[in-house]
C-alpha cells in the first residue's frame with residue numbers, strides 16, 4: 001500500500017542573517033502492506049510529520065520515490081489524494097459552517113452522494129461521541145471535540161489508507177479508548193491500512209501490527225512490538241542483595257549470565273548498549289545490581305541456583321518485561337516519556353517509574369508505568385526555524 005525508497009526532505013531555514021539546512025528526512029525506506037496498522041514513532045523532530053506530508057503529497061520530496069495506493073506521490077498526486085484520508089497534527093481549518101455541513105461538503109468532494117455521506121457522518125458523530133454537535137460550528141467546540149471532528153473528516157469517505165498524525169493528542173482517556181476501537185474497526189471491518197504517529201507508547205503497542213521507529217530522519221527499526229521488545233531491549237533483571245559486601249559477587253554472576261544469554265540494551269540510560277557484550281551492562285547501585293538479559297525467564301532460575309550455591313543471599317529479585325519505551329530508549333537514546341509520551345491514562349495514574357523492591361515477579365504489562373528503568377535527563381525539544389522553505393519542490 002505504501003512503498004517509499006530513499007526519501008529525503010531538506011528545508012532551508014533562516015534565523016536573522018544565517019541560513020541553515022535541516023535534513024528532516026534522510027533516506028527513508030518504508031513498506032506498508034494492505035490492511036496493516038503501522039505505528040510510526042520517533043522523538044520530537046525525528047521526521048515523522050515530514051514523511052507523512054510527503055506521502056500525502058503535501059510536500060514534494062527533495063529526493064527519493066514513493067508510491068501510495070499504487071500511485072506515485074510526485075506525478076499522481078490527485079490519485080493519491082483520492083485514495084487516502086489524512087488527519088494532520090494541526091487539525092483541519094474549518095470554514096465557519098456548521099460541523100455537519102463541513103462533513104457533508106468534504107464527503108461530496110470525494111464524489112459521495114449527499115445522502116450517503118450524511119448517513120455515514122451522523123453514524124461517525126455517534127461513534128466518536130459527537131452526538132448533538134452536527135449543527136454546531138467547530139469554533140464553538142472544545143479541543144477534544146474538534147480533534148474528533150478532524151477524525152470524522154479524515155475517514156468519512158472511507159479511504160483504503162488512512163494517515164493519522166497524533167490522532168489522540170488532546171483527547172481524554174475515554175475518547176482515546178473510543179478512538180482506538182474505531183481504528184481497529186477500520187482495519188478489521190473495512191480492511192483499511194493505517195499509518196499513525198503517536199507519542200503514546202501504550203497506544204502504539206495496543207494498535208500497531210508493526211512499529212517503525214525513525215530517528216534523525218532515518219528508519220532505525222521496523223518490527224512487531226513484541227519482537228522489538230524481545231530483541232532490542234531484553235528483560236530487566238534487578239537483584240537486591242541482603243549484604244552490600246556481596247554485591248560485587250552478584251554483579252559478576254549477573255554479568256556472566258548476560259554474556260551467555262545475551263543482553264538487551266543496558267540496564268539503563270547510563271549503561272552501555274550492546275547486543276552481546278557484557279562490558280558495562282551491569283549496573284550497581286546500593287544493594288542492587290541490574291542488567292538487561294534476553295529471555296530472562298529462562299536464564300534466571302540457573303542464576304538463582306548459582307547465587308544460592310555461592311552463599312549470596314538475595315533480599316529480592318525482580319524481572320521486568322521490556323516496554324516499547326525501553327526499545328525507544330535503546331534505539332534513540334531518548335525516552336519517549338521525555339517528549340510527552342506518557343499517556344493521559346498513565347499520567348492520571350501518576351505512574352512513570354516504580355521501585356524495585358518486590359520479591360520475584362514477572363510482569364507482562366506493556367504500559368509505560370511498568371518499567372523500572374531509570375529515567376534519563378530530559379533533552380531539549382527539536383529546534384524550530386523562524387522561517388523556512390523546502391529546498392526543492394514547492395508546497396502544493
Ligand SMILES: Nc1ncnc2c1ncn2[C@@H]1O[C@H](COP(=O)(O)OP(=O)(O)OP(=O)(O)O)[C@@H](O)[C@H]1O
Pocket residue numbers: 011012013022023024025042043044045046047048049050051382383384385387388389390
Ligand atoms: N517547514 C519546515 N522548515 C524548516 N524545518 C522544518 C520544517 N518542517 C519540519 N522541519 C524540521 O524538520 C525536522 C523534522 O520535523 P518533523 O515535524 O517531521 O518531526 P516529527 O518527528 O513529526 O516531530 P514531532 O514529534 O515533534 O511532531 C525538525 O527538525 C523540524 O524542525
